[in-house]
Amino acid sequence: MTATKRIAVTPGDGIGPEVVEQAVRCLDVLRERYDLDLEWETFDWPSHRWHQAHGDVMPANALEQLRDFDAILLGALGDPGPITDPNRYLLPDSISLAPLLQMRKGFDQWVCERPARLLPGARQYLADERARDVDMLVIRENSEGEYVAQGGRLRPGSEDEVATQMEVFTRRATNRIIRHGFEQARSRARARQESGQTRQFKTLDGRTCESQVCIITKRNALRYWGDMYTEAFAEIATEYPDVATHHELVDAACMKFVQCPWAFDVVVASNLQGDILTDLAAVLSGGMGVAPSCNLNPDDRSMPSMFEPTHGSAPDIAGQGLADPTAMLFTTARMLTWLAEETGPMQEAAEALHDAVAADLAEHSGRRRKTREIGDAVITRLGQ
Incomplete structure (x- = not known):
């Protein structure tokens, strides 16, 4: 029982x-x-x-x-x-x-999951008819990153005030959120197969896969955690040869969420960047109300x-x-x-x-x- x-x-x-x-x-x-x-x-x-x-x-x-x-x-x-x-x-x-x-x-x-799928009846904000095919899962690292509440304010209210806000990233949390993304990509591919649906994503070497994980960073400006995310992503991806991989900088990802959201499957992002992307993905699936x-x-x-x-x-x-x-x-x-x-x-x-x-x-x-x-x-x- x-x-x-x-x-x-x-x-x-x-x-x-x-x-x-x-x-x-x-x-x-x-x-x-x-x-x-x-x-x-x-x-x-x-x-x-x-x-x-x-x-x-x-x-x-x-x-x-x-x-x-x-x-x-x-x-x-x-x-x-x-x-x-x-x-x-x-x-x-x-x-x-x-x-x-x-x-x-x-x-x-440590995992925040927000699916973005445009269901019949939900408001379609993008004019492109291909937006009807939006079906992604945005996975946000929920335990650390930009939201660790480390920092403070020195001389508050004065002209010499200093505010510090620290970001903290660990390899352990990075590994587990990326691996979770790959597992969810596989799970989504199996579910599509069972329902008779197919999606195709290209790998860097030209192969075709039925699922994809896109990692989001700002590694060109936030170098240290961005490089760690990128390296961890590359290592873990070798365990999932059946899943296509992709990398986007967060500003480009925001643009492409609007420009071609149907190109994404599973998206993995840090706490703050994932927070922003999940709200944008919600609009793509009909708005916050759904x-x-x-x-x-x-x-x-x-x-x-x-x-x-x-x-x-x-x-x-x-x-x-x-x-x-x-x-x-x-x-x-x-x-x-x-x-x-x-x-x-x-x-x-x-x-x-x-x-x-x-x-x-x-x-x-x-x-x-x-x-x-x-x-x-x-x-x-x-x-x-």
């Missing part, structure tokens, strides 16, 4: 609680329909509201409370509040978003991985029932796939949720609907 999978639900700020509500409603239906051994607990932190009441965005022992869960489902963080409202006060992003980094690092969620995201620790499932949509907290529309929960529901489907680990009822539930959301997106392309209306429509499909 499989152990119960436990989810920590953290709705967060702004529209987070509204979109998470729809996700939980879908989980309720799926748990009953597929007889899933699944339970969840909701926490009212991290959030702006908790900060107002307690002076911090989450309790000091927050990570210890979350550690025994199998997954964290996060709605959104960040709510600066209108300065004209006396009951709310400005909360800097550096404070409101800090729990996100604490969870990623505390649970060593883009899922996950923060994973593939090596250690004794700690929870975290699942969040790519969109922000959108405080300007919070509480109005206008938020589109599509990205949150796609994210929930990816969470169920992660929890499933292999074929079975949990994976069937994940596929059912994904397909229901995709079908709803295709049917109602471009039409504005209320948050609960979309949730109702997806739940109706799940019951069919």
Whole structure:
């Protein structure tokens, strides 16, 4: 008998609680329909509201409370509040978003995966018809790099102020994120083969492969970590002769994401550069409102991985029932796939949720609907 999978639900700020509500409603239906051994607990932190009441965005022992869960489902963080409202006060992003980094690092969620696939019904921002074939996976190194919070400010506020921000890269983290990229490329190729689809990528020696990994750096200007990434990439690539390889500088990659995004398969980037590229990739797949995201620790499932949509907290529309929960529901489907680990009822539930959301997106392309209306429509499909 499989152990119960436990989810920590953290709705967060702004529209987070509204979109998470729809996700939980879908989980309720799926748990009953597929007889899933699944339970969840909701926490009212991290959030702006908790900060107002307690002076911090989450309790000091927050990570210890979350550690025994199998997954964290996060709605959104960040709510600066209108300065004209006396009951709310400005909360800097550096404070409101800090729990996100604490969870990623505390649970060593070293992989951030964001798929970018243009589904029927999603808005196509690029005029080129080939943009319909966008199907990439952007993998961001999530544990170090530019986001290690090393540095400081000397003489703040004065004309002589000095601010330092250190980047830290290790060979161990570099190797594991690059190898993960190659493994995902192979996995995606197998999935395409099983579904009768094919893609072709050229190797440097002229061979044709069915998958590709593109490494992103800025090695011409950020020499030291850029060279280490490049060297590690070349060494690990020898273990995967069936996968084509490519290298782009981050500025050129941004250009080519717009110019020819269909040329990419799996993209591996550092923390900051991956952060930028994943948002751009989300637009290529229809926008932030449809883009899922996950923060994973593939090596250690004794700690929870975290699942969040790519969109922000959108405080300007919070509480109005206008938020589109599509990205949150796609994210929930990816969470169920992660929890499933292999074929079975949990994976069937994940596929059912994904397909229901995709079908709803295709049917109602471009039409504005209320948050609960979309949730109702997806739940109706799940019951069919």
